[in-house]
Amino acid sequence: MCGIVGYIGSRRAADLLLAGLRALEYRGYDSAGIATVVGGKLQLFKVQGKIAALEAKVDRDDNSNCGIGHTRWATHGKVSLRNAHPIVDYKGQIAVVHNGIVENFLSLRKSLEYKGVSFSTDTDTEIIVNLIAYNLYNGESIERAVKLAIDSIEGYFAFAAITSLNAESIVVSKRGAPLILGIGEGEFFVASDAMALLPFTRRVVYLEDDDIAIISSKGINVWDKTFKAVERDYEVVNWDPVSAEKGSYKHFMQKEIFEQPRAVYDTISGRIDPLDKRTILEVELPKEIDRIQIVACGTSYHAGLVGKFLIENLAGVPTEVDYASEFRYRNPLLSDKSLLIGITQSGETTDTLRAVELARDRGLFTLAVCNVPMSQITRITDETLLTHAGPEIGVASTKAFTTQLVALYLLAIALGESNGYRFPHLIEDLLHLPVLLDSCLRGIDSLDGVSDVIYRSDSALFLGRGINFPIALEGALKLKEITYIHAEGYPAGEMKHGPIALIDEKMPVFGISGVEDQLNKKLKSNLQEVSTRGGKLIIVTPTPEAFSGLEAYLIPVPKSNQYLQPIVNVIPLQMIAYLVGVRLGLDVDQPRNLAKSVTVE
Ligand code: F6R
16 A cells, blocks of 8 residues: 655665665555655656666766655556656645545535645546645745644645755655654654664654654654644654565565464463463453454455454354454444454454454454554554464565464453363463474475476365365465466355356366364265266365365365364465466566555455
């Protein structure tokens, strides 16, 4: 999703802006640009495509010390050079980079046009820059011009602006979308997330919604939503930038798949009392919880579906899972003893944030399961259970997913313990999980046979039952986003109610099996129905003997308990998506149209 950077200091701004944009590449983008002020005039460089192309375009003689930059992920207006940011105002004196959506775009545009303001792009960003410009040219100070602009905007945004009328400052504001400031030695940075700041500074200022900040080489001035001048303290980020580098791996996705034993270990560390075999979670939850509502999107939603199984089985608390985007608009029935859990890798997903706010506004206790410390969600929930996957750069979620499952397993056990249950064996299994994942990764380097079948296919079906049904969904999601091959996940027992019509000798069908005999028997008969109709079976299973007699390509995986088995099972599915994507020559780290943090609805 759109990424914003800004720099002011004594170094060449273009270099720092390009470095910042490269660090934000992982968020996904289709065009990029920077703006500086040179000789009292705005200087713009934009490209449709990659940062490398932008780098080649930037003027070598541009020695400006102040500027803004952007990676765009198109929402309003198609992908084009004209719509790429920075966007300038109708007199060409102010440039803005923006992330978010101006919902009352049309009415604001009409009223500005009525006042004689002209537009030359299809973007909603042009509304912001023209609103600021109109106020500024009518004699307002820059901070007041921005205040008047944001007060008339409906929607969520983060933006940074520079003007040729004052080449010595950057003005920023945010509402609902991420934007942070970095403090260096005699220099300041603006960025959408900490990843872009880590190479330069660890001291960051998190702005509040509707804050306006002016950053100059002298410091940062902030006005809050009531337009009162306020101080915002900085915090120190302790993420390790080295762990975000590819090292000897070809792709971030590959690296992140292989990091899973470590990521899982880090997520468990310090949360188990090894002698007592109990959880010691850092979060404090209300004593009485009568139901749990989980909200999330995409892969995190699949983690939520596994979480429902875990919580209902281990803690006995009825749990519902909703796509955050659906939850917000369905008038959910919630009791005041409900616990709301928002699951999100980035902590920035707009739909998830708004769903959490809805629950919070109804007085519910809210808990975030999140991978990014100090991200937006951690600021609006009562408690946060961090997954310790480390920075996830590949757009497709891998280690973030498995660590979410671990966090939910720990949480379900902790809730069960608070209801008087004990699970020493489940704790032992969890402690053994990193080793199991390691041996799973070492055992699955021979998936070429499967990737051979898949890469020639137009479509694939993923079937699972019980706690492994969400893994079927996740396997299908990984395959479609990385390889662009159509894939669907289905509960195996549902196949005969429709999808069976798709089965022919060209259709690969994945069966994802758990460890329970009874469910494996049922799964086997469902897969038999596929085989009878000529479908090509691929079975991921910890119990290959349960599927003997079926004509199938078996992918044996190490065996755990029924609640942890999904974490093991998903690994070969991630790997297959990765291998097929690479084989098709696709950009596996940044698949088309996708964004790492989805900061629009
Ligand atoms: C899929 C994927 C997405 C995200 C979704 C939610 O591989 O990465 O489906 O899971 O956009 O993102 P977060 O977890 O950051 O809220």
